[in-house]
Amino acid sequence: MRRFRHAAVPYLLILPGGLWLVIFFVIPVIALISLSTQTGDVVDGFSQVFRFANYSDAWGNYHDQFVRSLIYGAVATLLCIALGYPVAYWIAFKGGARKSTYLLLLLLPFFVSFVLRTVSWQYILGDNGMLLGPLKSAGILPGNFRVLATGTAVIGGLTYNYLPFMVLPIYVALERVDPRLVEAARDLYASRTQAFRQVVFPLSLPGVFAGVLLTFVPVAADYVNASLLGGTGNTMIGNIIQDEFLTAQDYPTGAALSFLLMAILLIGMFSYARVLGTEEVLEVAAR
Amino acid sequence: MTVLDSPERDRVPPSRSAPAAARTRRRRRGAWADRLLHAWTWAVIVWLALPIAVMVVFSFNDPHGRFNISWVGFTFKWYGPDLLDYPSLTTALENSLLVAVSATVLSVVLGTLVGLALGKYRFRGLGAANLVQFAAISAPDIVLASSLLSFFVTLRIPLGLPTIIVAHTMFCLSFVAVTVRARVLGLDRSLEEAARDLGAGPWSTFRLVTLPLIFPGVLAGALLAFAISIDDFVVTSFVSGSTQTFPLWVWSATRNGLPPQVDVLGTLIFAVGLVAVVVSALLGRRSAR
Numbered sequence: 001m002r003r004f005r006h007a008a009v010p011y012l013l014i015l016p017g018g019l020w021l022v023i024f025f026v027i028p029v030i031a032l033i034s035l036s037t038q039t040g041d042v043v044d045g046f047s048q049v050f051r052f053a054n055y056s057d058a059w060g061n062y063h064d065q066f067v068r069s070l071i072y073g074a075v076a077t078l079l080c081i082a083l084g085y086p087v088a089y090w091i092a093f094k095g096g097a098r099k100s101t102y103l104l105l106l107l108l109p110f111f112v113s114f115v116l117r118t119v120s121w122q123y124i125l126g127d128n129g130m131l132l133g134p135l136k137s138a139g140i141l142p143g144n145f146r147v148l149a150t151g152t153a154v155i156g157g158l159t160y161n162y163l164p165f166m167v168l169p170i171y172v173a174l175e176r177v178d179p180r181l182v183e184a185a186r187d188l189y190a191s192r193t194q195a196f197r198q199v200v201f202p203l204s205l206p207g208v209f210a211g212v213l214l215t216f217v218p219v220a221a222d223y224v225n226a227s228l229l230g231g232t233g234n235t236m237i238g239n240i241i242q243d244e245f246l247t248a249q250d251y252p253t254g255a256a257l258s259f260l261l262m263a264i265l266l267i268g269m270f271s272y273a274r275v276l277g278t279e280e281v282l283e284v285a286a287r
Numbered sequence: 288m289t290v291l292d293s294p295e296r297d298r299v300p301p302s303r304s305a306p307a308a309a310r311t312r313r314r315r316r317g318a319w320a321d322r323l324l325h326a327w328t329w330a331v332i333v334w335l336a337l338p339i340a341v342m343v344v345f346s347f348n349d350p351h352g353r354f355n356i357s358w359v360g361f362t363f364k365w366y367g368p369d370l371l372d373y374p375s376l377t378t379a380l381e382n383s384l385l386v387a388v389s390a391t392v393l394s395v396v397l398g399t400l401v402g403l404a405l406g407k408y409r410f411r412g413l414g415a416a417n418l419v420q421f422a423a424i425s426a427p428d429i430v431l432a433s434s435l436l437s438f439f440v441t442l443r444i445p446l447g448l449p450t451i452i453v454a455h456t457m458f459c460l461s462f463v464a465v466t467v468r469a470r471v472l473g474l475d476r477s478l479e480e481a482a483r484d485l486g487a488g489p490w491s492t493f494r495l496v497t498l499p500l501i502f503p504g505v506l507a508g509a510l511l512a513f514a515i516s517i518d519d520f521v522v523t524s525f526v527s528g529s530t531q532t533f534p535l536w537v538w539s540a541t542r543n544g545l546p547p548q549v550d551v552l553g554t555l556i557f558a559v560g561l562v563a564v565v566v567s568a569l570l571g572r573r574s575a576r
Binding site: 007013014016017022029032046087094100102105110115133164192217223238259262269 | 327332337342356358398403404405407419429430431433438456460518534541556561564568
């Protein structure tokens with residue numbers, strides 16, 4: 001009896017939270033997959049007819065947005081690495097006693113609502129806003145020059161909003177690099193560049209990989225930046241899904257798009273993690 | 288700077304002066320690289336802070352209509368009673384706080400239990416449980432949002448505050464569980480065994496030994512849950528029906544222009560969050576000492 005009770009403890013602990021996740025995460029996702037092959041509408045209800053044409057329709061109509069989301073995601077992720085790696089490196093190796101202050105400064109944006117931050121960029125980048133207005137009246141830029149409603153603005157916004165998710169895992173990985181390894185490399189006549197390329201950089205790669213996972217998925221699925229900073233030519237797949245569910249109320253099409261997006265991202269993520277060794281990537285991601 | 292500070296070590300006999308000069312040159316280049324990296328770091332920080340600075344500055348602006356875009360004049364008036372000029376904005380903020388507090392309490396209770404189970408025990412289904420956690424954390428927001436909306440609509444559950452709280456609890460729970468699990472994994476088992484040996488029952492052991500030890504993890508999980516919940520836009524906008532939270536109000540108001548009250552509320556939330564973090568960091572430093 002006692003032994004039975006002991007064996008039941010972990011199940012009892014996990015039961016309430018587990019049920020919550022099963023009811024409000026696992027079942028809805030499965031239901032979404034099922035919904036994606038149904039027909040019908042919100043008022044009359046849906047019926048399961050296994051209409052796989054929902055997928056070909058969805059892809060046929062919206063493959064541009066899919067491709068654009070993946071491209072924007074890739075570019076923004078690369079920009080995050082390019083901007084964030086030097087920052088993480090400097091804080092980890094030269095931050096000294098001020099490391100936590102620098103990290104706090106990097107996290108400042110998180111103290112302001114995500115939507116509000118992006119709206120703020122909309123104002124800054126406005127056609128006659130606080131940045132372009134003065135430059136235009138000074139004659140430095142032509143009157144019809146614009147940043148808002150371009151792909152550049154969307155990618156800039158995405159990079160801005162997700163940069164900290166890249167910097168933190170890289171910082172964690174660099175922080176764990178033993179400085180004595182660098183000294184050893186220098187003692188063995190490696191130049192600074194060689195020591196970085198052959199010692200520090202390889203050791204920081206798990207952090208970069210984790211950062212890519214943490215940024216690419218939410219960036220590719222984002223629609224707030226495209227809505228607020230992009231124009232009609234820069235819509236991403238998130239915009240379409242949001243439209244299908246909240247405006248057109250065409251749930252089956254929305255469900256098909258959602259599932260396609262999730263499938264593409266999950267397959268990409270898992271093959272990426274497999275290639276690089278799951279354990280290491282997840283370990284850094286969990287920190 | 289290191290070049291100027293450490294001239295003694297570089298002083299070498301004349302016969303070896305050529306390599307020494309090369310070393311000094313290399314070192315000077317290193318100092319340059321450091322300076323460049325330092326400047327780069329600060330440039331990125333300034334870039335990150337720019338929209339926040341704009342928000343804070345424009346909370347003191349005195350625009351004529353609702354469009355708070357160009358600078359008109361300095362005023363404190365939005366920090367007074369005028370802050371409550373938009374009842375729907377005030378309600379939205381109250382909703383945000385209500386949702387964040389409820390979701391934090393629920394997800395901390397449920398998530399701590401899950402984290403304990405995942406970190407402390409080996410049992411059948413552990414792998415599946417970990418996989419569900421990982422999937423819930425890494426699934427894109429919009430997928431969570433669309434599946435929850437379809438789920439609620441199919442079951443004809445009316446959308447509103449309860450559905451928002453349920454959804455937020457769902458995605459905060461996994462973050463709490465992961466944070467607590469990490470803390471549990473680092474726990475020294477012998478402390479619990481010692482408590483048992485000294486005659487403490489399972490409940491006393493948990494209350495007097497385990498809980499205080501994992502408390503920092505629980506607290507970190509709670510802060511994370513609160514921060515994620517109060518800032519959530521995507522999932523909330525799908526499952527809210529006609530209820531509005533602060534991010535939703537801001538979103539729907541962008542088309543008609545954001546009144547300065549939004550900047551004021553954003554600035555106040557920013558200040559409170561910053562002060563809370565700095566104070567807790569200082570307290571943590573003091574207790575660590």
